[in-house]
Each structure stands twice: as C-alpha cells, then as structure tokens.
Amino acid sequence: MSTYSIKDLEQLSGIKAHTLRIWEQRYNLLAPKRTDTNIRFYDDEDLKLILNVALLNDNGFKISKIAGMTYLEMKEEVVKLTEKNLTYDDQIHALTICMIEMDEDRFEKVLSTNILKIGFEQTMLNIIYPFLSKIGVLWQTGAINPAQEHFISNLVRQKLIVAIDGQLYKGGGKKFLLYLPEAELHEISLLFAAFIIKSKGHKVIYLGQNTPREDLKLVHRLHKPDYLMTVITTSPNSQEVQGYIDNLSELFNESEIIISGYQIVGQDLKMPKNVKALHYIRQIKEYLEELEAEFQEK
Missing domain, CATH: 3.40.50.280 (Cobalamin-binding domain)
Known part of the structure; x- marks a missing residue:
C-alpha cells in the first residue's frame, strides 16, 4: 500500500491542502494516520475518497451533501458522471482512481469512451499525457508504487499499438x-x-x-x-x-x-x-x- 502526504493529495486531486484540512475538520472526510514520529500520512483509500470527492464537487455536488454519502454512493455517482461529457481534468481524476484500484475494466471503459468522443489523438494529448505527467512525478518521489505505474503504462501501450496497427x-x-x-x-x-x-x-x-x-x-x-x-x-x-x-x-x-x-x-x-x-x-x-x-x- 502506498502512502501520501497532504501535498501528494493536493497534486493528484487539485484540491488545495488548506481546503482538505478544513474538510477534514468540518466534515470528517479524512482520517489521517500518523507515523511513529507523529507525521501525518494518508493511504490508497484516502486518495480514492478524495479523488471521488473532487470529481463530484467539480460537477456541482455540495461538499455537505458529499460528506453525507457512503463511499459506495459516491462511487456510483462518479461512474454516472464519467459516462457523460466531463472536462479533461475530470477524466484524469477517473483514470487516477482506476490506477489506485488497479481496475483494468474501468480504465478501458474511460479510455474507450473518450476515444469515441474526441478521437485517439486528442485523448492522448489532452487526457493521457497530462495523466501520465501527474502520476510520473509521484512515482519518482515514491508516492506511487512501480506496480501501479507499470499497470497503467502497459494498458496505454496496448492502446497505442492497436491504434498504430490501424494506420495502414x-x-x-x-x-x-x-x-x-x-x-x-x-x-x-x-x-x-x-x-x-x-x-x-x-x-x-x-x-x-x-x-x-x-x-x-x-x-x-x-x-x-x-x-x-x-x-x-x-x-x-x-x-x-x-x-x-x-x-x-x-x-x-x-x-x-x-x-x-x-x-x-x-x-x-x-x-x-x-x-x-x-x-x-x-x-x-x-x-x-x-x-x-x-x-x-x-
């Protein structure tokens, strides 16, 4: 299991660390763990939660309503949203959740939906590359483990090979x-x-x-x-x-x-x-x- 600082959560979710702390105190959204030396950290479950919260909040859900949802209810709303016309940032959030959960089927569905809507080239330039750039920084600092990075890279690589074969x-x-x-x-x-x-x-x-x-x-x-x-x-x-x-x-x-x-x-x-x-x-x-x-x- 990977561990994350609040700055890691900020970089992956786009939510400022200050805002995360307020939500943590006001709505009990997160429950950070502490090391033996009393340093706060978060785990994969915390990251998945905050990515779901960010996507819902960006699409009009009030934080007070989100805080009252179960994790399953949040996930169901996120799945509905990712099948609609979302912003590139929202799609990147959805792919990040797939990476953390190692959910190949969901990753495939998000990618395929975007390829059908905006084409392969634009999906690569506007979603895949920003996504890889975001997780690449965290992988280099050790916040994301090699298995997660390899999982994503191999799925993207497969898509690219199929797309190349289609160009005669x-x-x-x-x-x-x-x-x-x-x-x-x-x-x-x-x-x-x-x-x-x-x-x-x-x-x-x-x-x-x-x-x-x-x-x-x-x-x-x-x-x-x-x-x-x-x-x-x-x-x-x-x-x-x-x-x-x-x-x-x-x-x-x-x-x-x-x-x-x-x-x-x-x-x-x-x-x-x-x-x-x-x-x-x-x-x-x-x-x-x-x-x-x-x-x-x-």
Whole structure:
C-alpha cells in the first residue's frame, strides 16, 4: 500500500491542502494516520475518497451533501458522471482512481469512451499525457508504487499499438526510423510519435526499446531513412547526453535526427546541424506539417 502526504493529495486531486484540512475538520472526510514520529500520512483509500470527492464537487455536488454519502454512493455517482461529457481534468481524476484500484475494466471503459468522443489523438494529448505527467512525478518521489505505474503504462501501450496497427501505409511520404537508446525503456512517447507519423502517410520502421548501437547502424544502413527519431527519458543520463547526441549526429549524418524526452527538454544542450529537439511530444505533428508545407513549395 502506498502512502501520501497532504501535498501528494493536493497534486493528484487539485484540491488545495488548506481546503482538505478544513474538510477534514468540518466534515470528517479524512482520517489521517500518523507515523511513529507523529507525521501525518494518508493511504490508497484516502486518495480514492478524495479523488471521488473532487470529481463530484467539480460537477456541482455540495461538499455537505458529499460528506453525507457512503463511499459506495459516491462511487456510483462518479461512474454516472464519467459516462457523460466531463472536462479533461475530470477524466484524469477517473483514470487516477482506476490506477489506485488497479481496475483494468474501468480504465478501458474511460479510455474507450473518450476515444469515441474526441478521437485517439486528442485523448492522448489532452487526457493521457497530462495523466501520465501527474502520476510520473509521484512515482519518482515514491508516492506511487512501480506496480501501479507499470499497470497503467502497459494498458496505454496496448492502446497505442492497436491504434498504430490501424494506420495502414499506402506508399509515398518519407521514411522514419524510430528507436530508444540502450537501457531506455520508456516507450509511450515513441509509440505515440509512430502513430502520428503513420497517420500523416509516412513509413515507420520501429525498433522500440533498448536498441543496441550496432543494430541501429545495421538497420539504418539497410533502410537509409530520411529521419531518425528517439526519445531519451533516463538513458543516457544528463552527464552523457551531449556526447550521445554529438555521436549520433556524426554516425547518421545523412539523416535528419529528431530527439525529445526528459533528458533533452529544458537542458542546456548544443544541437548539431542535423539534429532537431522537440520540447513537447505534440510538436511532432507540427514538425510534420512544416515538412509537408516545404514539400508542397518545392
């Protein structure tokens, strides 16, 4: 079971810590536990409760009414709400509850409903990515356990693979080689990039996670792609990434290289002439549209 500080609850629910304390005192909504050293903490049940409370409160339920509900009554109202047209933040709350409860069926239903309403691309950009960003911070600080993070990542990954398979290549366009460096396993952004690239009519050669350098060189030599793309989240680390980029530029100087990820965004790095850094994954679509405009001009 995970444990959370009141600041963790604030970050996940969007409810200010000050407000949580008032609700705690006035309505007995939460009952924090204490460590042996008298430090307050909350558990998974507290987090699920406050996420339900936040979603109901955001949708017009008065806190006094919510406080009088049983947990089951709250959950039933939340299920009804998530099947309607809710805000992106509400959907993120619903997915967070699914993560805490490890409820695959409910997670699948929330995602599928949004994909039908707003499409796969907008669901990724406006719901999945903000959701992953929110839980990623807590996972790094230990507030969310690895099992919960892996549970969600695998479900999202499955959705992405199905969506990519649905984009049939009809010939033409440019050739993109996508891969992750050795020891790099964070694949979701690269999969989403593959989906966007294929949806724009380009050919994707996808090598995926943990690609050995020699394998990359072999495939590059065989297919001669116009573009090489990678995402660096953890490997190589911040001390090694500049050297890695420089080496990549030299090895594949006949290709344009697109690079993104945590070790790239906001870092003081010098990009070689044939390397383009994307600061947000949504920029891949903008980048492709710019390329298309250039092709038309020529």
